[in-house]
Amino acid sequence: MNLRQQRIHVALLSIAQGLLLINGVTMIAVSGLVGLVLAGDRQLATLPVTFAVIGTALTTLPAAFFMKHYGRRSGFMIGALLGIGSALVCAYAVYSRQFWLLCAGTLLGGMYGAIGQQYRFAAADVADLSWRPRAISLTLAGGILGGVLGPEISKHTRGLLEPAFLASYLALAAIGVLALLIASRLHVPPLSHKAQHAPGRPLGQIMKQPAYLTALLAAACGYGVMNLLMTATPLAMDICSHPFASVAFILEWHVIGMFAPSFVTGSLIKRFGLGPILVTGAVLMFTCIGIAVSGVSLMHFWWALTLLGIGWNFLFVGGTTLLTETCRPEERAKAQGANDFVVFTIQGVTSLASGATISAAGWASLNLMAIPLVTLTLAATLWWMGSGKGRRQTA
Template identity: 25%
Template structure:
């Protein structure tokens, strides 16, 4: 029977002691996860109210051909904002960035509300302009909200990232109930100004988003940290390895607090040596498939004679499908593996599309769109969580800017042109067949990537066994996660810097 090496025993003992003594720290982590989850729910909930409200508002006013334009503008303009947000967070602090995002969201939705109240004529071009202008301002807010799923990495160790990310996404359940569902009540709340109440509701959701941001324990910007706080190696190696031997990289014989600092790699090197391009690609596929279903479903619902309130209920069911699985999806992905979970998500999306092909009953719209939401959760959580494991703190802005910037750019392009694409196809069935085909290709690609990463992990372990003694080989094997080969590039970069 193989025995653990002394160094491994010491690490396990220290880890057990830390777990016993860190009850306040654990409470703090879960408190912040709850606040981040609430922020995610409010931010995304407001965005989804925007989708249904602005779409039906434009359809009712004779602008069905551009009904997805507000969503498209939000997504398209959030792409450059996604590059700016992490850099602003480094300079002024995450809390101030999210409060700024809240203020812009409130301002944009109030502009839209004013447009529906002042210009009430059917087909008013001025009303259309104000709705689009208000949506444009909310691009920064959406980019900031989307960045929340990476903030979770500051509060949880890497082995819990899928679960923690899923818990943050679970916050969307509340937004599903107080978002689109509540919009059925607020839609005609202001007499003579349909949909003005919806835009007021969006403003209130964004205001609450800012309140929760003020309560969350975000890190101070780099310039305001005390000595030793946020140490690069401490955080980077702790995030990648969760190994207490690396928590303090001090010279034992030196009384001065000297820390080894790991520099930032160029983005080109990160793209070559890690799985960042693949992770971004799968997030783009997952989000765009879901967003195309959600942004275009109001058109067939309207054509089939369903009311805006019924359409909003379909969107609500879809959102519940997106976020309710957050209670268990992290654990499922942890058991079956990132890429198996991603493949399963795309397969569930195929099932959702297939259900809506059976007939055009409202019940099947409910079931189909709910399944599409579940598929998004499973296919999106894993790749999104992995992104948080491949960068050091100095590389965070570049990596997140690339990942979210590219993802939101593609979403914006398809959302902005989605209505025209749907009108050109002029068939809900053909539209679904197209998305089902893309989902099938994505599922196949996830399987291929899963096999590839598992093979790389095995080769790495075998190579480590050939180079080291049996005990050291066991330690090396423990440091490699079979399913997370994307860590290799980041890990090698840091260990090389430490050994210099």
């Protein structure tokens, strides 16, 4: 595949990533509030989001192995169909006022999300080694569409139909159709017959590598902390009497913070190395926590959630780039699938803890819960850098 073809496919993957994030951001923006209405209990309000994360965690390994044998395009098309089904089930749940059906719909959405997590690895598959960090970061940069359009869709469709947010879910079904069309145009080079059937090293041996552990912790910290705080943000702002328009504004800037840096993260990795980027991501997470516990004004939420997004970007892009360097082609499915399984299991735990903690202990206590995971990630990264590999250029 020549450079022009690589760029075309990365552009398609970036658009697909954007459509995935429109779905995810809109789901997060509305499902907690819809869950509160349907369940009538703040402690259960984030359960639909938790079901989405459970769906993601349960599907990561099957998705990776399916694509190993049947190709990226087939997997991504199935993911888009799951996204369409998720939106329609959620819409019917809102219409019929069934809380557990809403959870079932978000579970399907989580399965779509798990398959969509492979977009970044597909970008690594189509890119030459020298262009791989930038291909990964540019693919993730497509998520800025989610940051801009997701909150706007939820805001402008909230009252279009009755009950509230019914039109929001129907709009996501249309987004899923677009994702299906994009997936049908992808032609990611398949693995060779030998790579499809070669066992490679045992997973335990792969995961014992210091680089793999560092990559795993970076991604788990990025997603775990981000999900813990972002999932609770609509509820926290509601408790603090901020209007829904302000919630949409904060989530919009949070997702922009998550994905806008991707236009430069790959270049920063090439210039400074993976280690400094991971350390910077952890420091930004600490800064986010410090701001969040210092107040609950709109600007406190804005600064905290924006820095949370940027910290997530550095940790996740850096961790993904490092992960691609720890496994051989025949080991990608199990190495990438295991990584995502751990990451989204942690995300599921943090999502479940989010609603219960903010109801019982408040926003400040919720933020303090994130400190141990960020500290562990920073320590692991510094340990890996101390081995002399953290400043190695990815070129």
